[in-house]
Amino acid sequence: MARVDEAMMPATPATPAAPREQANEAPLIWLRGVTKVYYTTRTPVPALNGIDLKIQPGEFVSVMGPSGSGKSTLLHILGALDLPTSGEYLLEGVRITGLPDRKLSRIRNRHFGFVFQNYNLFPELTAVENVEVPMLYAGVRAAERRRRAEMLLERFGLGHRMNHRPSELSGGEQQRVAIARALANGPTLLLADEPTGNLPTAHGEEIMSLLQELNDEGMTIVVVTHDWRIASYGKRLVELQDGRIVGDRLLAPAERRLRPSAGVSTQAEGQARAPAGPGAGFEAASGA
Amino acid sequence: MHGWAILRLTRRWWNLLAVLQVAAGVAAITAIGSNVLPVIWQGTGQPQILSVRYDRELNEPGEGIVAISTPIFRDEDLALVRSELSHMVAAADAPENAFGVEIEADGRRYIVERAARIGPDYLKLLGVSLVEGSFFTDDDFRQAADLPDRNVKVAVISRELARILFGTGQAVGKTITVLPENTPGVSSARGSARVIGVVEMPPLRDRLGLFQVYADLLFPAPGAVGSAGANKETETPAPVRASVVPEQVNRLRPQLRTFTEFYVRTTTGDIERVRREIIALLTPLIRQREAEEGAGRPTPGLPPELGPGEIRVEVMQGWVVEAAKSAGFYLGTMALIALVVAGIALFTVTLVNLAERRHSIGLRRALGASRWSILRETVDEALVVAGAGGLLGVALSEPVGRFLLQPLLWTARSSVAGSSPWQISPYLDVRVAVLALVLTLAVGAIAVLYPAWESSRLQPMEAYRDGM
Numbered sequence: 001m002a003r004v005d006e007a008m009m010p011a012t013p014a015t016p017a018a019p020r021e022q023a024n025e026a027p028l029i030w031l032r033g034v035t036k037v038y039y040t041t042r043t044p045v046p047a048l049n050g051i052d053l054k055i056q057p058g059e060f061v062s063v064m065g066p067s068g069s070g071k072s073t074l075l076h077i078l079g080a081l082d083l084p085t086s087g088e089y090l091l092e093g094v095r096i097t098g099l100p101d102r103k104l105s106r107i108r109n110r111h112f113g114f115v116f117q118n119y120n121l122f123p124e125l126t127a128v129e130n131v132e133v134p135m136l137y138a139g140v141r142a143a144e145r146r147r148r149a150e151m152l153l154e155r156f157g158l159g160h161r162m163n164h165r166p167s168e169l170s171g172g173e174q175q176r177v178a179i180a181r182a183l184a185n186g187p188t189l190l191l192a193d194e195p196t197g198n199l200p201t202a203h204g205e206e207i208m209s210l211l212q213e214l215n216d217e218g219m220t221i222v223v224v225t226h227d228w229r230i231a232s233y234g235k236r237l238v239e240l241q242d243g244r245i246v247g248d249r250l251l252a253p254a255e256r257r258l259r260p261s262a263g264v265s266t267q268a269e270g271q272a273r274a275p276a277g278p279g280a281g282f283e284a285a286s287g288a
Numbered sequence: 289m290h291g292w293a294i295l296r297l298t299r300r301w302w303n304l305l306a307v308l309q310v311a312a313g314v315a316a317i318t319a320i321g322s323n324v325l326p327v328i329w330q331g332t333g334q335p336q337i338l339s340v341r342y343d344r345e346l347n348e349p350g351e352g353i354v355a356i357s358t359p360i361f362r363d364e365d366l367a368l369v370r371s372e373l374s375h376m377v378a379a380a381d382a383p384e385n386a387f388g389v390e391i392e393a394d395g396r397r398y399i400v401e402r403a404a405r406i407g408p409d410y411l412k413l414l415g416v417s418l419v420e421g422s423f424f425t426d427d428d429f430r431q432a433a434d435l436p437d438r439n440v441k442v443a444v445i446s447r448e449l450a451r452i453l454f455g456t457g458q459a460v461g462k463t464i465t466v467l468p469e470n471t472p473g474v475s476s477a478r479g480s481a482r483v484i485g486v487v488e489m490p491p492l493r494d495r496l497g498l499f500q501v502y503a504d505l506l507f508p509a510p511g512a513v514g515s516a517g518a519n520k521e522t523e524t525p526a527p528v529r530a531s532v533v534p535e536q537v538n539r540l541r542p543q544l545r546t547f548t549e550f551y552v553r554t555t556t557g558d559i560e561r562v563r564r565e566i567i568a569l570l571t572p573l574i575r576q577r578e579a580e581e582g583a584g585r586p587t588p589g590l591p592p593e594l595g596p597g598e599i600r601v602e603v604m605q606g607w608v609v610e611a612a613k614s615a616g617f618y619l620g621t622m623a624l625i626a627l628v629v630a631g632i633a634l635f636t637v638t639l640v641n642l643a644e645r646r647h648s649i650g651l652r653r654a655l656g657a658s659r660w661s662i663l664r665e666t667v668d669e670a671l672v673v674a675g676a677g678g679l680l681g682v683a684l685s686e687p688v689g690r691f692l693l694q695p696l697l698w699t700a701r702s703s704v705a706g707s708s709p710w711q712i713s714p715y716l717d718v719r720v721a722v723l724a725l726v727l728t729l730a731v732g733a734i735a736v737l738y739p740a741w742e743s744s745r746l747q748p749m750e751a752y753r754d755g756m
Contacts, residue, residue, distance in 0.1 A: 081654055082749040101659050108748070109656020120651050137656035181655070 026093050028188060028220055029055035029078060034087030036073050036243075047073040049243040051087070055222065057188075060215040062234030062251075063224045070243040072193055075224045079112045079191045080104050092188070109137050113182025117194035119174040121166040127153060127177045128162040134184040152180035156210065172203030179210060183219075190214065192223045196230055208233040209259035232257040303673050306633040310677025310732070311684055313626030314724045316619055318685035321720030324616040328609055336559060337413065337501065337604045338552045339382075340566055342574060344597030358597065359546040360577055363512075365570060366409075366550055373565055375556040378412035382549045384509060385500060392465040393453040400449065403466075404503035405432070407512035411487060413553045414501065419447055421460035421485035424508040428484075433510035439479035440466060446489040446504040459483045464505070481507065501551065501604070511545060551604070563601040570599055627728070630677065631735040634670050638736040642666065642743045653748035666740035667733055674732025678725040685716060 036048040047070045055061055065071045076082040077089065080096060089097045096107060113134075114120075121130045131149035140148070153162050156176040166174050175195060182190055192211065196204030208223075212233050215221050225231050232255055239247035343355040361381075369379040383404035390399050411423060421444070428442050435441065443464055450459035465480045489502060554562050578596070603609075642649070649662055657665075 076749050079654070082747065105653070105656055105658035105661070108654060114654050122648065122651070133652070134655045137652075137658075137661060185656070 027054040027090070028057045028059075028092060029053065030088075030090040030093075031077070031084075032088040032090070034077060034084040034089065036070070036077060036082070037085045047243055048077070048084070051243075051245060053238065053245065053248075055189075055220065057220050058215070058218055059220055059236055060212070060234040061222045061236045061238055062231035063222060063238045063240060064226065064228070064231045065240030066226065068242075069240040071224045071226075071240045073243075074240065075191055075193050075222065078189070078222060079114055080108050081114075105137075109134055110185050111188040113179075113185075113187035113190045115175070115178050115182050115190065115192035115195045117197040119166065119171070119178045119198070121174055121177055121181075123166050126163045126165055127158060127169065127173075127180075130166070130177055131181045131184055134181060138185050140185075148184065149180070152183060153177070156180050170203070171199045172206055175199060175203070175207050176210070179207070179214075183214070188220060190219055190221045192221065194225055194227075194230075195223060196225075196227070204230065208257075212259045229257065233259075303637055306630065306637045306673050307677040307680060309626065309630040309633045310674050310728055311680035313623055313630050314678045314681025314728050315684035315688040316623030316626055316681075317724045317727070318682055318716065318721050319689040320616055320619050320623060321724065322685065322717035323689050324612045324619070325720075326717070328612050328616060336554055336557075338554060338559065338562060338566075339549055339600075339602050339604050340552060340570075341549045341600045341602075342597050343600050355597075357548045359548045360574060361547040361550055361570075363545055365573060368569060368573070369550075369552060369566065370409075372569055373552070373562070375554055375558070375562055377415070377553040377555055378409040379550060379552045380407050380409035380413040381509070381512065381545075381547045382551060383407075383410065383501065383503060385503065389505065390467045391505070392467055393462065396453075397467070398453065400505045402503040403505035403507070405507045405509040406503070407509050410506070413551055414490075415553065416487055416489055418444075418485050419488045420458055421483070423485055428508045429510070429512045432508040432512075435479075435510075440481040440507045441479070442484045442508065443481035444485040444487055444506040445483055447486050448489065449504040450483075450486050457486060459486050552601075559603055566601050567599050574599065627731055630674075630728075631731045634673060634732050634735040635739065637673070638666065638670055638739045641669070642739050646743075646746065649743055649746060650748050650750070653746070659744040662746075663740045663744040666743060667736055670732045670736035670740075671729055674728050675725070678728040681728070682716070682721045682724065685721070 031051050031053040034048055034051040034053075035046065038045040038047055049070075051074060053074075063071045063074060073082065077084050080089075084097060087097075088095060091107065091111065096104065099107070121127075122133065125133070128146065128149045131152055132145045135145040135148060150159075150162060153159060156179065158173060158176055158180070161169060161173060161177075166177070169177065179190075179195075190211070195211070196207050199207065208230055211221055211223065215235075221234070223230065223234060231237055232251065234251060235256070236250050237247065238245060340361070341357045342360045344358050345353050346356050348354050363381075366379045366381060369376070373379075383406045385402065385404045388399050388401060389403040390397060392398075406424075408424065408426075408429065411417065423444060424442065431441060445453070445459060445464070447457045450457050453459065453464070454462055460483055462483045463480050464483060466478050487506070489504065552562065552566065556562065574597075649657075652662065652665075
């Protein structure tokens with residue numbers, strides 16, 4: 001796994017405000033009092049309001065909330081795609097708020113992998129070229145880029161589709177290419193924004209099983225969704241409402257949906273229970 | 289350069305338009321730089337070949353005063369110029385030209401566009417040198433005067449002609465037969481001539497304005513005399529022969545030769561000084577001859593009512609330089625406009641491309657592209673367009689030179705006195721082409737700098753959101 005640039009100044013952690021403490025293990029992500037306000041209209045629109053969040057390495061966090069709750073904004077800030085208006089963001093104990101563009105770009109390139117709802121593949125490039133793009137910005141040599149891209153696509157069952165353009169691939173295949181691209185530089189954290197939003201149920205479950213498999217291999221994953229069925233693939237549920245965290249808990253085994261090959265009892269579709277507590281049930285119906 | 293990561297151009301037709309606009313500018317610049325600027329350079333402050341004539345006035349009814357060049361110069365004048373003038377290499381009488389001479393060599397027939405009878409100083413005048421064999425001796429010139437019916441016995445040819453006729457630049461000892469019967473009235477020679485020397489003539493493009501001087505097939509002018517009998521070495525100016533006097537000239541040939549025009553090759557760019565010296569040197573002689581004319585010895589072939597004249601010393605390439613300046617101005621203006629338009633085209637194409645690619649830029653930023661990467665990719669793309677246009681322009685410079693420059697030069701020529709044929713042989717100067725390419729790339733880079741900088745300043749989410 002890549003490490004945060006050593007040139008960055010290490011921050012002194014203040015009193016942890018994270019809801020879940022894991023003793024003796026430094027959080028991978030630590031948000032402290034993060035707010036985000038948009039100024040696109042005359043009236044400032046707050047999107048996040050005092051977010052405190054810790055994510056440990058290896059976690060699979062599902063972020064749920066209704067539309068406008070700030071879950072996508074949170075994901076963008078987590079991925080350093082957007083800057084918080086105030087508050088602090090520590091990655092592996094290093095403050096990344098206020099870093100120059102070059103270092104932030106490097107962090108996005110090396111530490112984060114992004115999976116978007118609409119795949120966001122470059123339509124002009126083939127599948128293998130799409131996977132190569134992040135490696136290109138990482139300065140990986142052409143031959144090595146191609147080797148790694150082909151290996152990733154093979155792994156995700158796209159060996160026969162390498163030279164196809166996105167328009168020649170199904171939605172599920174496109175999203176698998178996107179996941180392969182997200183993993184190209186061996187990121188620390190995989191961030192997925194409604195990764196199954198544009199997919200039929202079967203393909204959606206296939207993608208979530210894939211993410212679960214990656215998590216089982218040690219990859220830290222944050223998935224933003226409004227769909228309880230998707231959220232139930234995670235191990236931990238963070239619920240957002242009006243830009244605040246209103247719930248943060250581990251999912252009970254009975255609540256979790258596990259991929260078929262995990263060797264653990266897998267609940268049948270539709271049998272996953274909606275979460276109890278704050279925010280419970282606000283989107284659960286959508287998954288049924 | 290990011291290879292294919294310069295994501296394939298989205299506005300292909302727009303980019304093609306920009307490529308064509310750049311190509312137009314580069315083609316014009318390269319054509320001018322290769323064909324016109326050297327002429328202007330050659331004609332500005334450089335050693336020149338000057339034409340010396342004596343023009344007399346004639347009052348033509350209905351036309352007013354017209355200038356008529358009169359054959360008043362003699363060999364002794366050339367000898368005097370050679371001996372007295374500083375800053376000159378050679379003075380030679382104008383060649384007696386023949387156009388379209390049909391010849392036979394090695395059993396095949398050819399038409400040589402330019403043949404001439406020349407004097408001993410011809411090679412020094414042009415600054416060219418023998419590459420094989422020898423030049424005409426005094427005996428050759430004397431023999432030419434003695435041969436009946438304009439027959440020729442010896443010839444010197446250009447290396448280019450030697451290659452055409454014999455397939456090799458080595459042609460000494462070969463025989464060329466002039467066939468005047470098929471070209472009646474245009475040939476000033478006939479008979480079989482043995483090639484005694486091969487001379488390296490300058491390329492066609494360096495003959496601008498001197499077409500009446502250069503020839504590829506040379507015969508000795510009957511009875512001509514000069515500063516040296518055998519000019520094998522022409523690079524070094526021959527020592528001045530102050531001892532050549534009219535008596536000696538007259539002893540060399542039975543008849544007095546007179547010329548309408550002779551040429552002087554200067555070694556200085558100070559043309560005015562040479563002009564003043566020639567006029568000062570020859571005017572007393574000419575006045576003396578005019579007085580003799582007035583005493584009942586009029587010049588044969590000229591109307592007796594000719595008025596007084598004056599010596600005219602003109603730079604032979606002068607009209608070419610003027611025409612080149614004129615054409616260069618028009619075409620240069622067009623080229624600059626084309627380049628500016630190309631720059632604007634690149635600017636707008638880049639703006640449109642970037643506006644359409646905000647989402648793509650956001651995505652690339654999300655995948656790790658820094659501002660610098662985005663800036664560089666944008667500039668690289670513009671450089672690809674500019675470079676493609678530049679290469680196309682260089683390739684097009686030859687037809688541009690042929691089809692655009694030629695008519696412009698002819699138009700310009702019509703306003704310049706002393707016109708003579710100027711056939712453009714389009715020429716591509718590699719240095720000019722490289723310079724034009726560099727200029728184009730610079731224009732391309734500068735034109736897209738602002739849009740590239742603006743797009744690179746976008747925050748990833750800003751670009752990503754706007755492009756959704």
